[in-house]
Amino acid sequence: MITFEGEYFDGKTSRPTSVSIEVGETELFMHTPTRYSSFALKEIKIDPMVGSASSIVYLPHHQEIHSHDLEALRALEQQLKQKSPEYLAHYFESKLRYVFATLVFTIALLGAGFFYGIPTVAAYVARVVPENIKLMMDKESLALLDKMYLKETLLPIERQTAITEQLNRFCATTHCAPFQLLFRSSPILGANAFALAGQSMVVTDQLVEKAEHDAEIVAVLAHELGHINASHTLKMALQAMGSGVLIVMITGDVSTFSDLATGIPLLLIQQGYSREMEEEADAFALQGLLKAKISPHYFATILERIDPDANASKTPFASHPETRKRIQPFLDASSL
Known part of the structure; x- marks a missing residue:
């Protein structure tokens, strides 16, 4: 039989009363x-x-028993066989192997979300964002860049027109998404070109x-244009x-895209595209x-001229690693 001492609160006043407790198979005395x-268990x-903190035994009609007899209370806890979320959490927390397993699972889940979940959801959201939202993002990003x-x-307007027309001829032979070339x-x-979130593309x-x-x-x-x-x-x-x-996906909050637009210039400078995006x-x-x-061959020659050391590009927006490795397929294709 479980026995322990404690303080009883009747649920009506804050004055405690010293009590002795005995716990039988089906009742607490x-x-x-x-x-x-x-009381029935x-x-x-x-x-x-x-x-080592005291615990509380809750009785009917808001009555309580407070006790520091941890050993007896643990025995009572086991006898009651509670399955509340708090009890289960405490049970797992008290088992070191479960704590370790939970930690490993949490790290794995966060890692999977970071490397696979977020990119997958981001790719989906990017496909369904309306064009008018992308144009709004371009406008805000460009305003910050201009500042x-x-x-x-x-460049003379004639020179701008000539370059734009040559790019249009290029797109006449391959599929290009709608774009706006800005000078x-x-x-x-320095010598640079970069794409924004929507249709805008800047060349210096x-x-x-x-x-x-x-x-x-x-x-x-x-x-x-590939970007x-x-x-x-x-x-x-x-x-x-x-x-x-996830907020974008669930709420469609346009203000969120506005926040994204102002962050794009800093992302392009500090982070650049991933290797997979560059290769694509x-x-x-x-x-x-x-x-x-x-x-x-023309792509290879200008990249070598911009980056004569053939190492990682030094220009902020041209975060293109391993120039020599990147231009090799272009050189190979030129020799065919």
Whole structure:
């Protein structure tokens, strides 16, 4: 039989009464100096044990028994065989092997969510975002870029038109998503081109000046069109947003996309695209150049000129690792 001492609260006043407890098979018996009571065990609940703190036995009609006799209370807890969430949590917490297993499971679940779950959901959200939302994001991102990194282009309108027309001829032979080519000058970014979340694609005056042939400019822009076709910039922003992807998916909150738009420039600078995204954009450019009968050699020559050391690009927006490895397929295709 389980016996222990405690303090009884009648549920009406805050004054405790010292009691002695005996627990039988089906009933709990309580003795006070002036009364004797019994309660069916099926009417009793007990708080899960937490360290060395006292626990509470809950009786009918808001009555309680508080006790520090941990051994007796654990025995009572086992006899009651409670299956509440709190009891189960305490049971698992008290078993080191379960704690370790739960920790490993939690880490694995978070890892799976980070590496597989978020990218999968981000890819889905990127596909269903309306075009007007993407255009809004482009407008806000471009406004921030113009304030921080970009200046008005110095290229004559005739030069801008000629480059745009050559890119349109490229798209006449391969599938290009709708795009808007924008020209800007940027001493900070240097020779560069980059795609935003929607249809906007920016090329700097410095890249145009660096090119020795217009086909080199088209080749670089073909790569950026690969990013636009696959919505890489939007996917990257959604992935960086993490759990916010779910908010976008569930609520469709337009203000969330506005927050994404202002973060895109920083993502492009600090993070850049993943290796898989770069390879996908390279593959699009290579196949497009071959269809347009433009030598893929032009892509290799301008990348080597921008990055003469053939290492990771030093320009903020051109986060393209291993230049030599990247241009090799273009050189191989040029020799066929």
